Amino acid sequence: MARNALARLQNPAGHHYIWYADGNCHVCTDCGTAEHRNGRFYYLGRWSKDEPPCEGNHVARQSWLDTSNPDEDEFKHAEVNHA
């Protein structure tokens, strides 16, 4: 179950989410983290129910990558460029 818009806006991880219609998900304009409607967060081909931190927090991001799950369903969501 996805959280509501206000909770997303005030997310403690520091993301700036926008609705990304093609992927049917919210995507952070800073780091590319995608929040899907099933409550999962996707980043760099991995996913977790826990929200990864936004850019700048490299130690915590690496920790998230280490503990998250490999994304076996990549075709279900679009690749988002975050150059």
Ligand SMILES: [Zn+2]
């Ligand atoms: Zn972010």
